[in-house]
Amino acid sequence: MSAPRRLALVVNPTSGKGRGRQYGERARAALEAAGHDVRLVMEQSAEQAAKTARALLDDDADSVVVVGGDGMVSLGLQLVAGTGIPLGVIPAGTGNDVARYLGLPLRDPEAAVGIVSAGHTDDFDLGRISGPGSLTARWFGTVLACGLDSKVNERANRMRRPRGPSRYTLALLAELGPFRAIPFALQADGQTRVEFDGMLIAVGNGPSYAGGMQICPQADPRDGIFQITSVDRVAKLTLLRIFPKVFSGRHVAHPRVHVQNASAVELSCRTEPGRPEQIVSIWADGEWAGVLPARVETVPRALRAYVPGPAPAA
Numbered sequence: 001m002s003a004p005r006r007l008a009l010v011v012n013p014t015s016g017k018g019r020g021r022q023y024g025e026r027a028r029a030a031l032e033a034a035g036h037d038v039r040l041v042m043e044q045s046a047e048q049a050a051k052t053a054r055a056l057l058d059d060d061a062d063s064v065v066v067v068g069g070d071g072m073v074s075l076g077l078q079l080v081a082g083t084g085i086p087l088g089v090i091p092a093g094t095g096n097d098v099a100r101y102l103g104l105p106l107r108d109p110e111a112a113v114g115i116v117s118a119g120h121t122d123d124f125d126l127g128r129i130s131g132p133g134s135l136t137a138r139w140f141g142t143v144l145a146c147g148l149d150s151k152v153n154e155r156a157n158r159m160r161r162p163r164g165p166s167r168y169t170l171a172l173l174a175e176l177g178p179f180r181a182i183p184f185a186l187q188a189d190g191q192t193r194v195e196f197d198g199m200l201i202a203v204g205n206g207p208s209y210a211g212g213m214q215i216c217p218q219a220d221p222r223d224g225i226f227q228i229t230s231v232d233r234v235a236k237l238t239l240l241r242i243f244p245k246v247f248s249g250r251h252v253a254h255p256r257v258h259v260q261n262a263s264a265v266e267l268s269c270r271t272e273p274g275r276p277e278q279i280v281s282i283w284a285d286g287e288w289a290g291v292l293p294a295r296v297e298t299v300p301r302a303l304r305a306y307v308p309g310p311a312p313a314a
Contacts, residue, residue, distance in 0.1 A: 005063050007031060007088070007116075008056040010041040010049055010075065012068030015093045023092040023109040024067040030113040031065070050075055057085065063306075065116055067109070069093015073141060074285040081126055081139040081302050088116035088306040094167070095211040095286055098141045101221060102307050120309035124221040126302040127205040129284060131266075131294040140284035141303065143209040143216060144296055146267060147182050147200030147231075148239075150283040151175045153210070157286070168210040172243065181233035182280055183270040188228065188262035195270060199231040199239060203265060203296050207249070209286065217249025218259075224300045225261045232256040268293035 009031065011024030024042065031038045039056050043049040053064060057079065065088035066076040076087045090112045091099040102124075105111040127144060130137045145153060156171040181197040188194075202209075204216025204227045219227035234242070234256050245251040252259050269280045269292045280292040 005119075006037045006061045007039065007063045007065050008041055008053045008061040009038050010053050010064060010066045010072065012046075012049075012066075012072045012092070013042055015068035015072065020068045020072075020092040023090055026109045027065070027067055027090045027113050030110050031116070034113070034117040036117070046071070046075055050078065053079055063088060063116075065090065065306075067092050070095045070097055070142065070286045073098045074139075074287045077126065077139045077141055077285070077303065080304070081128075082299065084304055086121045086304045086306055088112075090116075095209070097143075097206060097208045097211065098285065100208060100212065101142075101206045102305055104307070115308055116306045118306075118309055120307060121304050122307045123301040124303045124305060125205055125224060125298050125300050126221075127203065127226065127284070127296055128299050128302075129282065129289050129294050129296050131290075138284065138289050139299075139302070140205065140289070141221070142204070142206040142285050143219075144203040144282060144284040144289070145200065145209065145215075146280050146282050146292060147184070147198065148172075148175065148179050149200045149202060149209075149215070150281045151179065153283045153286060154281065154288070156210070168213070169243075176236050176239065179236075182278060183272055183275070184230070185266075185268045185270050186228075186230065187266040188260055189264055193266075196230070197233045199233060200229075201267060202229045203267075204229065205298060213246045214249035215246055215251075216259075217252060224298055225263050226265065226296070226298055228260050228262060228265060230258045232258070264295065264297040266293070266295050 013021035041052045063086050066072040067090040080087045090109050091106045127140045152171045156167050184198045185195045202215045204219030206221050207219045216227040282289045
């Protein structure tokens with residue numbers, strides 16, 4: 001076990017239908033029992049939680065540990081990205097996609113605390129969103145979504161049930177009826193700008209969103225590039241046939257699904273004569289992140305996170 005540390009423990013008490021508060025209390029007890037100095041942050045809003053945690057970092061906290069889902073992880077990323085301050089994650093949400101690629105236990109807060117206490121860290125890439133559609137630069141760990149999937153994400157966040165990926169499926173069915181293809185423009189790594197009417201664009205630093213949907217199945221948060229998945233305009237019945245394959249990543253084999261790799265991409269929505277201007281939201285790590293247009297770039301090794309250590313030698 002590593003030396004005791006001063007931890008800002010940031011808890012979302014409402015995540016996982018109250019599981020966040022329970023896991024937060026268990027995490028605090030386990031961290032204190034391991035000898036760490038724990039500064040608990042449990043505020044009524046994410047904004048206040050971020051402000052309080054930042055003040056602790058400005059004081060003498062040397063690590064941030066978040067308890068919750070990908071929304072809380074997103075809050076943690078905004079605090080520590082590019083600083084070298086390690087981030088610990090105690091998964092307590094319904095998606096937990098960052099926790100999945102970090103290799104963390106999803107339903108065992110004591111085991112997740114044990115990983116923080118062991119002190120083994122590794123570095124990962126992050127995505128950074130900027131541009132006129134984003135109020136401030138924003139970091140993300142998994143997937144940036146715009147188009148149908150961002151509308152589905154927004155609806156799913158408003159739903160109270162069911163839990164898990166089935167919530168996303170029901171939200172998709174509700175949003176698919178009124179959805180119209182978006183006149184996207186995409187320019188990857190300064191190459192030729194591509195214009196197309198499409199259903200969605202997903203920029204993956206990690207492979208999954210919405211609790212394990214492999215929208216960018218080959219995305220690797222260690223290789224310095226994004227996997228970008230885009231879907232052309234398709235009939236809605238065709239999309240419903242493609243959709244189940246996203247859980248395994250086999251959707252990328254469909255001829256109307258396109259995949260490319262890039263370290264930076266410019267995304268926008270074209271304005272065309274006779275068509276009303278569309279406002280297209282961006283969601284990243286399950287959180288609203290602005291509207292198009294935007295620039296998205298990968299920043300290698302911007303995140304230091306507590307992860308399971310190497311297996312002991314036989």
